[in-house]
Every structure is written in C-alpha cells, then in structure tokens.
Amino acid sequence: MTLAQDNGQERGGDDLVAAEYVLGVLPADERRQASARIDGEPGFARVVDQWEVHFAPLAAAYPEIEAPASVKPAIDRRLFTATATSPSAQGSAGLWASLAFWRGLATAAVAALALYVAVPYINPPVEMPQERRVASLAADGSDVKYMVMYDAFTGEVGLSHVAGERGADKDFELWMIEGGNPPVSLGVIPAGATIHMPIKQDMRGKLAAGAVLAVSLEPTGGSPTGQPTGPVVAAGDLRDI
Amino acid sequence: MTPQDITKLIVRTSMKDRAAFDLLYRQTSSKLFGVCLRVLNDRADAEEALQEVFVKIWTKADRFAVSDLSPISWLVAIARNHAIDRIRARRQAPLSIDEALEVADPGPGPEAAAVAGGEAERIHGCLEELEKDKAAAVRGAYLKGESYNELADRHGVPLNTMRTWLRRSLLKLRECLER
Structure with a gap:
C-alpha cells in the first residue's frame, strides 16, 4: 500500500x-x-x-438489547451436550420404548430422592469457608503463563494453562512462597489446559492467607532436591476476589 | 455489577465454573447482543453470532489474564471482532439494509463528553482534533464494523484514497494518544 x-x-x-x-x-x-x-x-x-x-x-x-431466551440454551447445547447427542440418535427410539429403561429410571429417581432427603441428616451442613483466591502467574523474559484459583472450600488449586511450553524432559513445578521462608513444593503441574491439584491440609491455611505462587522449570518428575533447581518461569500473588 | 464482579465471573469461567458462566451471560449478553446487532444488522445473524461469542468466552476466558482491557471491554472486543469477522465473510454486505437503518453517526454524547477529561477516555478528545468527517468515519467504522470498501463507496472515493485517508487519521490519533 x-x-x-x-x-x-x-x-x-x-x-x-x-x-x-x-x-x-x-x-x-x-x-x-x-x-x-x-x-x-x-x-x-x-x-x-x-x-x-x-x-x-x-x-x-452500543445499546443494550436483550437477546432472545432461546440463545442461552443453544449455547449450552453447543458447549455441554456435544458428546451426548450422537450415540442417542440411532438408539433413541429403542431407548424410549424400553420398559427396562423406564424401570431403571424410576429406581434411580427413588434412590436420588432418598439421598436428597437423607443427606442433611447424615451430613449436617456446616459453615464452610467460601473463600477463593486467584493469581495470574507470569514473569519477565518468559512466555509461560498460568491462571490460578485456590478454592478454600475444596482445598484445591485450579490451574489454567494460558501459554508457554515445558519442553522435552522437563516439568513445571508449583511452589508456594510465604514471607521470607524457602519455597515449599505443591507438586509437579500435570500437562493440560485445565488442571486441579489437591493441596495438603497443612498448607491450606497459608494459601488462604495469600501467599506467592511460582512455577519453576525442573527435570521430569520435579526437583530432585526439594528446592527449585531451574529458572522461575512464572510467579504471582494470590489475591482475594 | 462492578468491573471487579465481572472480572471474578470471567476468572471463574476460565476455571470451567458453569454457574459463573451463566451469571456472566445474564449480566453481559444484552450489551454483547447490542454489539452484534449493530455490526450485523440482522437479528438471526446476530443471535447466531452471540452464541459463537459465548462459546469463545467459555473456551478462551483464561486469555483475559494477559489483556490490559477492562473486563467489559474485553468481552465487547470478542463480540465486535467476531461480528466483524462474520460480516466480512458474507459475500456482499447488505448495503441497502444498512442505508435504510442509517442514522446520524453518534457523536460523543453528553455522557462521553462528561468523561472526556479522564485519562482512559482520551480517545474522545483526540477524535475532536480530527476533521469532522474523518472523526465520523473512524467512529462509524468502529461501531458498525464498516470495511474500507464500504467506507470508500459511501464517501465516493477510490479504495486506496480511503485507506490513505483513514491511515493518516489513525497516525494523528496515535500521536495525540501518546502525547
């Protein structure tokens, strides 16, 4: 041009x-x-x-214009039922006509109802912390990025892999750093786009209080020494949301 | 909902939290539908686009972390870009419909003028520094997703002239925005 x-x-x-x-x-x-x-x-x-x-x-x-009520169910169908639709297509007539299916459904419904009624007695609701903290992990000079959410209710860290690869024979390891203490390993981060990692009971309080999280590049299987041996490729604060 | 609330919903959506996604839809779909409808000028097309936009939001919510945009602006950008991609993919733009619906290009309404002093709203002030028709072309292109072809037709100038014209305006805008 x-x-x-x-x-x-x-x-x-x-x-x-x-x-x-x-x-x-x-x-x-x-x-x-x-x-x-x-x-x-x-x-x-x-x-x-x-x-x-x-x-x-x-x-x-741009004005706000209410979308027709049909749009959201259509989105949910696209996102959440893609796998369920194909096999039922050929088997649906048989399934609907099957007496065994209806008997099974009735049994399942009764069982579900029983559970629904009984659960509050078996397992009375307790005040559970609903607290969640999030962190965006990144570092200068590195293209590795993770979004992290710590859920105090489940005691799990959810990680969403945004960018950056670990390379052959390498693993990403997640660390918690609290104040001036040495990093504590939370484990090797499994490969994948969305990962959940359970957190040991004794570390949950520190995460809930808001610690720094860091990701280091380690040999496959994680650091052999118990302390980070490779470069820190991403880090960030856990913050209240 | 505050921007912080929308941020929370986007972050929770990136963690595949369906309840958060449902709430995010309830809170933002009207704005995003307004964007799709304005660009596409066709209800059925805009409904289809809105579905695709929210599918994108579900799958790409984690990308929000690396953007400098405010949460609602980030969502609007997804909707706008998707609607524009869609209209570019159409064989010919329905110019007749567009003309039928043509209204005066929105100027910087009272609301915009009130905030024009703010750092984030500098664009309004910088557009004021352009000649009137050029500012209108930039605003119109942004809001309606008009292509160089359509702009050239409307202003009755060759395509290359239109592109040169608009690029000069963009250079001036950049100079003003960086001032």
Missing part, C-alpha cells in the same frame, strides 16, 4: 495494521492474517491490545 513510505519503520506499519484490525476496516483476508499474528506473536498481540484499550470508550455507544 502507498502508505508504506509514510510510516517507514516496522513498528509504525505494525501499529497501523493493529489499529486497522481493531477498527474493523480490513478485508477478510487481511483480517485473517492479523488474527493469526495475534495468536502467534505476543508483541503484535500487545499492540492490538493497546488499540483496543484506546478505542474501548467508543463502545459506550
């Missing part, structure tokens, strides 16, 4: 493409290219993010 001369240096060009992407004026193919760069180039993604921030106040002009 003719504007190449106008901006000269690379940053100017990228910056304009980012602005055009955010504004929405680009044709389909250039939008696709920009979108691929957002996914693949953190630097470009940041420039786009900045333009989104600049233009965001304009969005106040």
Whole structure:
C-alpha cells in the first residue's frame, strides 16, 4: 500500500495494521492474517491490545438489547451436550420404548430422592469457608503463563494453562512462597489446559492467607532436591476476589 | 455489577465454573447482543453470532489474564471482532439494509463528553482534533464494523484514497494518544 513510505519503520506499519484490525476496516483476508499474528506473536498481540484499550470508550455507544431466551440454551447445547447427542440418535427410539429403561429410571429417581432427603441428616451442613483466591502467574523474559484459583472450600488449586511450553524432559513445578521462608513444593503441574491439584491440609491455611505462587522449570518428575533447581518461569500473588 | 464482579465471573469461567458462566451471560449478553446487532444488522445473524461469542468466552476466558482491557471491554472486543469477522465473510454486505437503518453517526454524547477529561477516555478528545468527517468515519467504522470498501463507496472515493485517508487519521490519533 502507498502508505508504506509514510510510516517507514516496522513498528509504525505494525501499529497501523493493529489499529486497522481493531477498527474493523480490513478485508477478510487481511483480517485473517492479523488474527493469526495475534495468536502467534505476543508483541503484535500487545499492540492490538493497546488499540483496543484506546478505542474501548467508543463502545459506550452500543445499546443494550436483550437477546432472545432461546440463545442461552443453544449455547449450552453447543458447549455441554456435544458428546451426548450422537450415540442417542440411532438408539433413541429403542431407548424410549424400553420398559427396562423406564424401570431403571424410576429406581434411580427413588434412590436420588432418598439421598436428597437423607443427606442433611447424615451430613449436617456446616459453615464452610467460601473463600477463593486467584493469581495470574507470569514473569519477565518468559512466555509461560498460568491462571490460578485456590478454592478454600475444596482445598484445591485450579490451574489454567494460558501459554508457554515445558519442553522435552522437563516439568513445571508449583511452589508456594510465604514471607521470607524457602519455597515449599505443591507438586509437579500435570500437562493440560485445565488442571486441579489437591493441596495438603497443612498448607491450606497459608494459601488462604495469600501467599506467592511460582512455577519453576525442573527435570521430569520435579526437583530432585526439594528446592527449585531451574529458572522461575512464572510467579504471582494470590489475591482475594 | 462492578468491573471487579465481572472480572471474578470471567476468572471463574476460565476455571470451567458453569454457574459463573451463566451469571456472566445474564449480566453481559444484552450489551454483547447490542454489539452484534449493530455490526450485523440482522437479528438471526446476530443471535447466531452471540452464541459463537459465548462459546469463545467459555473456551478462551483464561486469555483475559494477559489483556490490559477492562473486563467489559474485553468481552465487547470478542463480540465486535467476531461480528466483524462474520460480516466480512458474507459475500456482499447488505448495503441497502444498512442505508435504510442509517442514522446520524453518534457523536460523543453528553455522557462521553462528561468523561472526556479522564485519562482512559482520551480517545474522545483526540477524535475532536480530527476533521469532522474523518472523526465520523473512524467512529462509524468502529461501531458498525464498516470495511474500507464500504467506507470508500459511501464517501465516493477510490479504495486506496480511503485507506490513505483513514491511515493518516489513525497516525494523528496515535500521536495525540501518546502525547
């Protein structure tokens, strides 16, 4: 485009493409290219993010319009029943007609009702802490990012893997750092997009009080010494939400 | 709901908490539907887009952590970008419908003017520094997701001229925003 001369240096060009992407004026193919760069180039993604921030106040002009009631169930069907629909398609007639199925359902319903009625007596409700804390783990010079939520009710840390790979023969290990004490291992983080790690009873109080969490790069299986041996690739505070 | 409340809901959604996701939908779907409808100009299309937007929000909620956007702006950006991708994928934009619904380009209403002094709202002040028609083109492009093609048609100039024109405006905006 003719504007190449106008901006000269690379940053100017990228910056304009980012602005055009955010504004929405680009044709389909250039939008696709920009979108691929957002996914693949953190630097470009940041420039786009900045333009989104600049233009965001304009969005106040969008009116709120109530969506039809049918939309949310359709979303839930897409997200949560995708696997259930296919096998039932061929077997549904047989299932609905099956006496055994209805007998089974009735039995299950009675059992569920019994449990529903009995549970408060077996297991009287106690005041449980509902406290949750979150942390965003990241570090300069590293592309590893995790979102963490500690749920005091279940005593579990939920991790959501945002970015960054551990590489061959390496593992990420999660550490808790409390005040000036040495880091305490919470275990090797299993690979995956969303992970839940149970926390030992004696460490729960410290997490609930808000500690620093850190992720270090360790040999497969975790640190052999009980202390971090590799670089800290992400860290952050657990904060109240 | 405060921005902090929406943040909590997004974070809990990233942890696959369906109750949080339901509440997030209740609190924000009207705004996001408004965005989709304004860009797509077609109810059935906007409903379909809104579904896809919330599927994206469910699967990409963890990305919020690495964004500088406020929670509602982050959600609006997902909806806007998705609606714009959708309209670009259409064979031809329904120009006739767009024209039928054409209203005056929204200026910086009283609400916007009131906050224009704030650091975060600098965009309004910077748009004021552009010539009127150029500011209107930028606002219109943002709100309606118009393409360079549509803008060129509407302003009766060749595509390249339109692009040069708008890019100059963007450079001026950037200069003003960084001041």
